[in-house]
Structures are given as C-alpha cells and as structure tokens.
Amino acid sequence: GENVEQHPSTLSVQEGDSAVIKCTYSDSASNYFPWYKQELGKGPQLIIDIRSNVGEKKDQRIAVTLNKTAKHFSLHITETQPEDSAVYFCAASISGGYQKVTFGIGTKLQVIP
Amino acid sequence: EPEVTQTPSHQVTQMGQEVILRCVPISNHLYFYWYRQILGQKVEFLVSFYNNEISEKSEIFDDQFSVERPDGSNFTLKIRSTKLEDSAMYFCASGAGYNEQFFGPGTRLTVL
Numbered sequence: 328g329e330n331v332e333q334h335p336s337t338l339s340v341q342e343g344d345s346a347v348i349k350c351t352y353s354d355s356a357s358n359y360f361p362w363y364k365q366e367l368g369k370g371p372q373l374i375i376d377i378r379s380n381v382g383e384k385k386d387q388r389i390a391v392t393l394n395k396t397a398k399h400f401s402l403h404i405t406e407t408q409p410e411d412s413a414v415y416f417c418a419a420s421i422s423g424g425y426q427k428v429t430f431g432i433g434t435k436l437q438v439i440p
Numbered sequence: 441e442p443e444v445t446q447t448p449s450h451q452v453t454q455m456g457q458e459v460i461l462r463c464v465p466i467s468n469h470l471y472f473y474w475y476r477q478i479l480g481q482k483v484e485f486l487v488s489f490y491n492n493e494i495s496e497k498s499e500i501f502d503d504q505f506s507v508e509r510p511d512g513s514n515f516t517l518k519i520r521s522t523k524l525e526d527s528a529m530y531f532c533a534s535g536a537g538y539n540e541q542f543f544g545p546g547t548r549l550t551v552l
Contacts, residue, residue: 359539361539361540369545370446370533370544371483371531372543373542376540416483420539422539425473425488425489425490426488426539427473427485427496428475428541429485430482430483432482
C-alpha cells in the first residue's frame with residue numbers, strides 16, 4: 328500500500344519568512360496530492376491540492392510542487408503570518424470516486440511574530 | 441459554506457461498551473469516509489462508503505466496527521466492544537467524487 332513520509336515534524340519560522348514542508352510517496356499509481364491544515368480542535372481542512380499531470384500550483388501565498396519521477400512533493404508558504412501556525416499534513420491518493428487518502432505524519436508549523 | 445458535522449465532540453466510555461459516532465456529511469456528497477488519529481500518530485483510513493455499501497476498508501476496520509447510513513443525512517460508525525487502543529480522534533469525511541474530501545471536526549473517543 329501507499330506510504331507517505333513527511334518532514335520536518337516541527338518547523339519554526341519568523342513572521343514574514345517562508346516555510347517549506349517536504350513529502351515523499353511510495354506508490355507510483357498515486358496521482359492526487361492534497362495538503363491539509365489542522366488547527367487546534369478542528370479537523371483537517373484542504374488548503375491546496377495538485378494532480379500528477381501538473382508540476383506546480385499556486386494559490387496566493389501557498390504553492391505546491393510535484394516531482395513525479397522522484398515521488399516528491401512540497402508545500403511552500405511565503406510571507407508567513409501567525410495565523411499560518413497549525414499542523415500541516417501532506418497526503419496521497421489515487422484519483423477516483425472513493426479512493427482513500429494516505430496521510431503523512433504532519434508538520435507542526437509555528438510562526439513567531 | 442456547507443460543512444461536515446460530527447457528534448459528540450468527546451465521548452468517554454468504559455472498555456467493552458458499544459459506542460456510536462455520528463456524522464452529517466455535506467448534503468450533495470455521495471462518498472463517505474471514517475478516519476482515525478491516535479494521539480501523536482498519522483491520520484489513518486478506516487473505511488469508505490458509497491451507494492449504501494462499504495467500498496474499501498483497512499485492516500484496522502475489523503468485525504468490531506460497522507458503518508451505516510440510516511437515513512438520507514446521517515453516517516454512523518459503531519464500535520461494538522471498545523478496547524483501550526480504540527482511544528483516538530475519529531474524523532468523518534465526505535466527498536462529491538474525484539478525490540476532494542471534506543473533514544468534520546472529529547470526535548475524541550476515550551476508552552477507560
């Protein structure tokens with residue numbers, strides 16, 4: 328089955344700096360890669376996703392990149408703000424109606440004001 | 441904006457008791473899921489449900505677990521005889537298809 332590795336497990340950055348979280352996956356059949364943000368007491372919230380036919384996707388301060396050959400994908404947050412502090416999960420899935428999502432361990436991001 | 445809701449937010453039960461965790465998925469979604477997250481560990485897939493039947497389940501989802509969609513709005517997870525190791529955060533998710541899954545806030549289950 329799919330295995331998703333994520334690092335770092337914790338990340339502290341100064342407000343305004345960039346944050347990068349990296350993930351690898353094992354199943355070459357995976358072709359959908361969502362990123363979730365989990366705030367305290369809440370469930371994971373989808374913040375951005377990328378499909379395998381795309382190498383990069385950007386949404387305001389958030390960007391994701393995918394290297395399908397190397398089975399790597401990354402989340403980049405620029406101009407970090409204190410409200411970006413949360414746990415971020417990368418995940419992988421095979422495109423389809425009811426495909427399960429396999430999560431990474433999560434990265435606890437702390438943005439220091 | 442529509443969202444997935446879950447009740448209760450926290451459930452405390454004695455080992456060996458049955459628990460039912462409830463979820464109301466987003467109304468036009470067709471695919472339903474349960475995941476769990478043991479403290480400090482990954483979010484793990486339990487089961488997916490489509491067209492009134494289980495479409496996939498993990499090795500965690502043994503005979504002690506069952507799911508049901510008793511009416512047009514609720515989706516439940518039942519654990520028949522809880523064990524200490526069932527203590528976790530349980531997340532319900534729903535999707536309209538083609539991968540995007542929307543998660544509820546979770547139910548924290550504590551088995552004593």
